[in-house]
Amino acid sequence: MATGRTHRPATRSRGIPEATVARLPLYLRALTALSERSVPTVSSEELAAAAGVNSAKLRKDFSYLGSYGTRGVGYDVEYLVYQISRELGLTQDWPVVIVGIGNLGAALANYGGFASRGFRVAALIDADPAMAGKPVAGIPVQHSDDLEKIIQDNGVSIGVIATPAGAAQAVCDRLVAAGVTSILNFAPTVLSVPDGVDVRKVDLSIELQILAFHEQRKAGEEAAASDGGVPAAAARSDSADQGPDGDMPAVMPA
Structure with a gap:
């Protein structure tokens, strides 16, 4: 049975700053690469360079986790992978729904990194009746009329919105009303959500404008x-x- 609805990460209750939380996935990615190469320990300087931060900031971040490393030895890679995964809530199953199965939604559905990082794509949802039943990444697309039932049946607390901008707010409202409390928004618009609902926005055009x-x-x-x-x-x-x-x-x- 899905456990995403009833278990929440411990970061907020432990008083870990949001800026530190935002860097934990960077550390985890670097540590996972080290683990795959069977590297047993890593210094703060080496890990900081791999994660793209300075070592003083890394040591401060890890102090919130209760990890201080060993002088002359560094940090135990496998233990840090476990510790950060636990803090991020990745040691449990998180069922996710993706709403909007156009080119972007289909690409997200086919992304192989979800399962290895603790996320299971429980359902793909689209408003186009012609999409209903069509398999994408081996998962049949379901019609948006059934969104609320899909959320309830799968115990979903995380939703991904990959719809056009004009449809995103209405989809967001339905997700929230059905019990979703965390949303990853790929639609090029700002969503309005009630207190207690977390939204992370991914806007590629803004990132490109910053690079420009x-x-x-x-x-x-x-x-x-x-x-x-x-x-x-x-x-x-x-x-x-x-x-x-x-x-x-x-x-x-x-």
Whole structure:
């Protein structure tokens, strides 16, 4: 029987900061790669480099888990894999539904990494009657009219929305009403959810726009360097774009 509805990860009750929670999957990915190579221990510096963070931040993050490593030896790889998996709730079965089986939804259904990371695709759901019954990744697509029954029958608490933007909020509302409390949103829109429901948004266009911003800045810096100086307008722009602590604010589309 599915257990996703009744068991929740322990991170919030343990007071682990959200920023640390967001980095735990990075550590787990790096540790899993080490485990697959039969590496028994790893230093904080090596693991931090593999995860793309600094070692001081890694050691602080691990202190929230109660792991401090052994001086001169480092961290036990297998134990950390277990410990982080447990904190993330990955030592149990999490049934997931994917709503919207277009190109993106079908690609997600075919992704082989779900099962190895504690997630089971319990159902694929689409509003197109012509899709009903068609197998995608070996799973027959079910019509959205049955969404609530599918959620209840499978004990689903995590839903993935891969619909067009115009349909996403209505799908979200139905998922929440049926008992889903965590949503991964691939639709290019912001969802409104009640308290107690977690939403993670994946927007590829925003990520590409941020990369375009950095590419434009690098091109400007290279042009300035070739001219022997930084244009005044660019210098003013740099200063204006920085926050009170000198940090670069997130770039959002207009």
